[in-house]
Amino acid sequence: MSSIIQLGNFDKLAKAYRESRPGYSKEIIFLLKSLLSSRKQKITSLDLGSGTGLFTKEISKISKQVIGVELSKEMIANAYKIGNVRYLNSSADNIKLKKKFDVFSSASCFHWFDNSKITKLVNTNLKDNGFFIICYNSRKISSNSFLKKVEKKIYNLNKKFKSRISSGQSKFVKKKINDFMKKSKLRGPIYFEFTHFEKFSKKRYFTVWESSNEFRNKLGNENYKIFLKWLNSNFPKKGINAEYVNKCWLLQKTS
Numbered sequence: 001m002s003s004i005i006q007l008g009n010f011d012k013l014a015k016a017y018r019e020s021r022p023g024y025s026k027e028i029i030f031l032l033k034s035l036l037s038s039r040k041q042k043i044t045s046l047d048l049g050s051g052t053g054l055f056t057k058e059i060s061k062i063s064k065q066v067i068g069v070e071l072s073k074e075m076i077a078n079a080y081k082i083g084n085v086r087y088l089n090s091s092a093d094n095i096k097l098k099k100k101f102d103v104f105s106s107a108s109c110f111h112w113f114d115n116s117k118i119t120k121l122v123n124t125n126l127k128d129n130g131f132f133i134i135c136y137n138s139r140k141i142s143s144n145s146f147l148k149k150v151e152k153k154i155y156n157l158n159k160k161f162k163s164r165i166s167s168g169q170s171k172f173v174k175k176k177i178n179d180f181m182k183k184s185k186l187r188g189p190i191y192f193e194f195t196h197f198e199k200f201s202k203k204r205y206f207t208v209w210e211s212s213n214e215f216r217n218k219l220g221n222e223n224y225k226i227f228l229k230w231l232n233s234n235f236p237k238k239g240i241n242a243e244y245v246n247k248c249w250l251l252q253k254t255s
Helices: 011-020 026-035 056-062 073-077 115-125 145-157 159-163 171-184 202-210 213-219 221-234
Strands: 043-048 063-070 085-089 101-107 126-139 187-200 240-252
Touching (some): 011 202, 026 126, 026 187, 043 056, 063 073, 073 085, 115 171, 145 221, 145 240, 171 187, 171 240, 187 202, 202 221, 213 221
Parallel strands (some): 043 063, 043 101, 101 126
Antiparallel strands (some): 187 240
8 A cells, every 4th residue: 555656647546546636516518508509410529548437437428429539548547447438648738639529628637738738738628708717626634623633733744845836826836827828819717616515434534644645755665655544543433525626727719
């Protein structure tokens, strides 16, 4: 469980991702469906950095076809297998496709991409009036007393985590999205939030931390072992009901 994890390499974490990671609010797909309701044919979608397909399976509900683009072969091996979804093992920065799509999506991974290369992909493969939705899924720690204790423990183990913040809440991501908007000349972004709750048993909660690449890398292997031991002793017997905030940026390609 506590093997050393290389930052940015998700191969060893794929199974844990599939088993534990939280999904996204159903309201995101409901909103997209409303925006696309005037289109006569079912839409086609391109999900960049699809991972194990958490967001891919949601977008597939309103799509005729979805292509999930994922760099990690292990993530694809552990991904949701859905009839109208096809996964391509490739970097989103370097993918080359002949067809155009109604929707591009990127869920909790846009910070890994090269803005100039994704702009080129948008110019080539996103239809006129098509949408690009960028989402991040962040735990709302302030609403749960146990989660606040977890953060305190992390800070005590490694002072570098005093500034610990999820990607979707970081200034870096906001700046990156604004830079992408200027480069791509997409209209927007329109920003919106939805919240939802996820129930975590002890097993699922432990597996979430097992799947956290950046956290494990920065905390270090020995501190990670200490952290797991503390969790084992302090996790609530009834589990926890964690609140998640889905932060979304919606952009549109205009003709």
